[in-house]
Amino acid sequence: MSRETAPLDAGQLGAYFALMEVSSLLQHAVEEHLRADGDLSYVQFQLLARLADSPEGRLRMTDLADGVVYSRSGLTYQAGLLDRRGLISRAPAADDERSVMVSLTDAGRALVAQVLPGHIAVVRRLLLDSLEKGDLAILSGVLGTVRDHMRALPPRSAKPRASRRSR
Amino acid sequence: MSRETAPLDAGQLGAYFALMEVSSLLQHAVEEHLRADGDLSYVQFQLLARLADSPEGRLRMTDLADGVVYSRSGLTYQAGLLDRRGLISRAPAADDERSVMVSLTDAGRALVAQVLPGHIAVVRRLLLDSLEKGDLAILSGVLGTVRDHMRALPPRSAKPRASRRSR
DNA sequence: TATTGTTATACTCTATAACTATA
C-alpha cells in the first residue's frame, strides 16, 4: 500500500474528524444566527464582510469571489440578490471595461454592523469560550500554517475556464 | 458594549478565520474527490462511513442522522438515494416497530473501500502533510476540547419537533 | 485569443408542515 493512501493512525483521524465536526457545528450555528438576525446566508455575509473590510469598500467581482465562491455564476447570483436588496451596487470599472466594481452601500454597511455583534457572540460561545489563552494562540498558529500550505497547493480562485477550442 | 459582543482581538479573529478557511478548502477538495471517484456527496459518504464504522454495520435512522444531517426529512432523502443505488438497505427494527434499521450492503461496503484511499490521500495532501508530528497532536487535543464543549451546549440531534398543540 | 461577467438551465440539497404508525 502506498504511502499516500495508507490508513490514517488514530491521531491523524482524530485531528481530521475534530476539525470537520467543529467547523460544521460552528458554521451551522453561525448560519442560523445570520439568517435569523439579518436574513443572510453565510456566503452573503462573507461577501459583505469582505467588502466592509476592503480599504475603499469596493472590489472587483473576481477579487470578491476569491475563496468564498467556487464558480463565477454563483457569485453573479449572490451579487444579484444583494443588489436587489440594496446592500451592494455594481458599476463597470473605470480602468477595465470588462470588470465590474462591487461597492458596499450604506445599507449594506449598516446590515453588517447590525449583524456583527450577534455573530461574534456565537463564535465566542461555541469556539472561543472553550479555549485557554494559550490554546487560542496555538490553534491560530497551527491552522495558519495549514492554511498557507493549502493556499500554495491548488489554483486559488475559480478554476480556469476551459479553453474554447473546437471539439 | 457587553462582554459577549465586544470586538474580537486579532488572535481570536485569526483563529476563527483560519479554522473556517481551512475546513472550507478541505471540504471542497474532499467533495470534489468523492464526486469524481464514487459519485458521492460528502453527506452520503459520511453516512456510509458511519455505518461501516458501526459494530454491526447497521444503525437506526435517528442514530445515523446524529451530527451529519439537521433534519429528519433530509436523512430520508439521502437514505432514499443510497437505497436506490443498492448501497444500503432499510428494514423495520425488531424491537421497536417505529424505527428503521439501516444496513450497509456489500456494494456499499465495497464503495467505501474503493473511495477511502483517495479520500485519505486528499486529507493527507491538504491537511496532514503540513503538520509536524507535535502540531498534529496539539491540534487534535485543542479541537477535541472544543468539540466536547460544543457538544455539551446545544441539543445534539435534529431539533425536537414542535409539539402539536392546537393553535 | 484570453479574460470578465451574465444568462439559461438543470440539478442537488434542505427545511417545514402534514401525515401515518407505533409506544
Place this chain on the structure above:
DNA sequence: TATAGTTATAGAGTATAACAATA
C-alpha cells in the same frame, strides 16, 4: 401524547455551457 419516519412541496444554492463585450 410523544416518538420514528415518510411524503409533498417549495425554495435556496450551485455548476455547466453558451453568450456578449472588452483587452
